[in-house]
Amino acid sequence: MDQINKIKLFILWGFRAVLVIAMIVALCLHDWKNFFFLIFISVVTFLPDMLERKLRIDYPGELDILVLLFITASMFLGELHDFYTKYAWWDVMLHSLSGIAIGGIGFSLIFILNRHKNLAMKLSPAFVAIFAFCFAMAVGGLWEIFEFSMDQAFGTNMQRSGLVDTMWDLILDAIGGFLFSLIGYLHIVGNISIFNRMEKKFFKMNPEFKEKK
Numbered sequence: 001m002d003q004i005n006k007i008k009l010f011i012l013w014g015f016r017a018v019l020v021i022a023m024i025v026a027l028c029l030h031d032w033k034n035f036f037f038l039i040f041i042s043v044v045t046f047l048p049d050m051l052e053r054k055l056r057i058d059y060p061g062e063l064d065i066l067v068l069l070f071i072t073a074s075m076f077l078g079e080l081h082d083f084y085t086k087y088a089w090w091d092v093m094l095h096s097l098s099g100i101a102i103g104g105i106g107f108s109l110i111f112i113l114n115r116h117k118n119l120a121m122k123l124s125p126a127f128v129a130i131f132a133f134c135f136a137m138a139v140g141g142l143w144e145i146f147e148f149s150m151d152q153a154f155g156t157n158m159q160r161s162g163l164v165d166t167m168w169d170l171i172l173d174a175i176g177g178f179l180f181s182l183i184g185y186l187h188i189v190g191n192i193s194i195f196n197r198m199e200k201k202f203f204k205m206n207p208e209f210k211e212k213k
Contacts, residue, residue: 007061011069015072033156077090102136111184132177133181
């Protein structure tokens, strides 16, 4: 296990320990809404590993750490500890970064498939970039549906100002998704060094996705 994966496991299990302590406190205070929300957050922390096993893909630890930090910042700090209300810039920051991150995930998925040695795919750089942007917008739209559903079902205030909050969130998702799509496009046509390092690491960890000759 390399150093990055050791750091990932330390952060992951440390965060889960914090969630368990918070659950115990919520249980003692009979704060059922936060108690069940903490259970939900705990379940979410297992989803990245479940997805990797299901898809039989091993993503670099750096990406797993970023996903975990986003879960912590958005759900644990943002929703549970009300950072969205305390700090006006928190929501803007997270949605901008999430658009970039989700665009990156969408880009990596189609980019990897495009390089798979057993798949007869040869997609243009522009198509890969457009797919990444659309993927970011689709996931952003699903998240807004989730926020609306939580507000309606459990009386939360995830949407805050309603339609205005939803539209600004989608606009920020679009900006973030566009930025990564542009960066991804430039990487395909011109090779950006940092992406080259991550690309080589991924193919080393997943030999079945070896580049086409």
